[in-house]
Amino acid sequence: xxxxFAGKVILITxxxxxxxxxxxxxxxxxxxxxxxxxLDEGRLAEACKGLGTQDTLAKxxxxxxxxxxxxxxxxxxxxxDFGKIDFLFNNAGYQGSFAPLHTYPEDDFxxxxxxxxxxxFNVMKAVSxxxxxxxxxxxVNTASMAGVQGPPNMAAYAASKFAIVGLxxxxxxxxxxxxxxxxAISPAFMGPxxxxxxxxxxxxxxxxxxxxxxxxxxxxxxxxxxxxxxYGDINEIxxxxxxxxxxxxxxxxxxxxxxxxx
Ligand code: NAD
Numbered sequence: 001x002x003x004x005f006a007g008k009v010i011l012i013t014x015x016x017x018x019x020x021x022x023x024x025x026x027x028x029x030x031x032x033x034x035x036x037x038x039l040d041e042g043r044l045a046e047a048c049k050g051l052g053t054q055d056t057l058a059k060x061x062x063x064x065x066x067x068x069x070x071x072x073x074x075x076x077x078x079x080x081d082f083g084k085i086d087f088l089f090n091n092a093g094y095q096g097s098f099a100p101l102h103t104y105p106e107d108d109f110x111x112x113x114x115x116x117x118x119x120x121f122n123v124m125k126a127v128s129x130x131x132x133x134x135x136x137x138x139x140v141n142t143a144s145m146a147g148v149q150g151p152p153n154m155a156a157y158a159a160s161k162f163a164i165v166g167l168x169x170x171x172x173x174x175x176x177x178x179x180x181x182x183x184a185i186s187p188a189f190m191g192p193x194x195x196x197x198x199x200x201x202x203x204x205x206x207x208x209x210x211x212x213x214x215x216x217x218x219x220x221x222x223x224x225x226x227x228x229x230x231y232g233d234i235n236e237i238x239x240x241x242x243x244x245x246x247x248x249x250x251x252x253x254x255x256x257x258x259x260x261x262x
Contacts, residue, residue: 005246006031009082011075013065013123014092016043018195018234019142019187023089024051024058026238027245033057035078035085037123038092039064057082065092065119075126084134087245088127090120091142095195096156098202109156116160121167124182128175137180138245141168145188145260153206161186165256172254181253183244188260189222191231227262 010027014020015036024034028051036051036058038044044060051058059081063074078085096112097105120141131137146154147161165184172182190196200222204215211218223229240259243249 004031005087005242008032008086009035009078009084010087010089010245011035011037011078011085011123011127012089012091013037013119014142015060016040016047017091018190018193019237020089020091021047021050022234023091023238023241025054026235026242027087028054028056028058030242031056032087033082034059035082036060037063037065037074065123066114068122071122071126075123075130079130085127085130086136086138088124088131088137088139089142089241089245090123090127090139092119092123093142093160095198096154096160098153098199098206099155100153100206100208101155104155109159112156112160113163116157117163117167120164124167124171128171128180131180132175132178135179137175137178139171139175139180139182140241140244141182141184143168143184143186143256145186145258148186148256148258152208152210153203168256169254176253181244181249183249183252183254184256185237185240185244186256186258186260187232187237188258189226189231190234190237193234196231226260230261232259232261 010032012020012024016038041062048058048060061074063070094115097108143164144161146158147165150158168184200215200218203211204218
């Protein structure tokens with residue numbers, strides 16, 4: 001574990017999802033107080049209950065990151081409840097449809113951009129206003145390897161994650177004078193579980209020249225494209241987030257770290 005986060009307050013968006021919750025759990029174990037932001041009240045309550053057993057302050061906030069008003073209200077509530085926000089893990093996201101470009105549904109493209117790009121911007125903007133006033137902040141955005149090399153059948157997702165990398169670079173420059181560092185992580189294939197299965201099935205059903213139409217074969221094709229010949233475990237992500245939030249990365253900003261098995 002990198003650093004010691006006692007006394008630090010972190011906001012995690014997409015906080016009840018796989019990566020958000022695994023990261024919350026790790027940072028709670030390092031002493032941080034946790035504000036989880038997500039869409040579903042029940043899942044937030046359950047997640048906070050789990051984190052509470054680690055003897056940390058954890059509170060859930062229902063908020064849709066696509067609503068500027070909702071985001072501002074929520075950030076204000078978190079600052080009022082916790083006194084401050086030191087760290088932001090800007091991680092809420094949606095993978096979208098799988099279809100070749102010429103049949104990709106327009107409404108889904110817009111939805112992916114709204115959630116992944118506008119949502120990430122809305123949260124980062126609102127939180128950085130607060131961080132600028134305190135002259136302190138550490139931000140980690142969740143991009144994706146799809147934001148480094150566009151995969152087939154994922155036009156919206158790839159475009160949205162390339163945007164996150166750009167947003168990270170610009171934010172790192174704009175916020176550097178205020179002692180705020182902004183970095184990104186780019187996970188690739190993570191599994192097992194819902195995201196992996198969904199991806200494999202949808203790539204198979206997209207029927208492109210790049211993947212088989214048999215999900216089991218798609219799974220093998222994907223794994224064979226990874227130098228380490230396996231998918232990543234969700235629990236291989238939180239340590240990298242903690243590194244970027246903590247002082248071991250004190251001279252790093254604007255960087256996008258791949259978590260991709262090579
Ligand atoms: P997940 O679906 O488990 O978590 C995403 C969370 O974001 C969900 O809890 C969802 O409710 C929340 N969310 C979606 N739209 C929202 C909105 N409008 N407002 C507030 N919250 C919203 O998936 P995950 O794997 O934990 O993904 C987390 C991040 O990691 C995403 O940005 C995703 O694109 C990225 N990512 C995941 C993988 C992977 O293979 N799992 C790989 C690369 C990148």
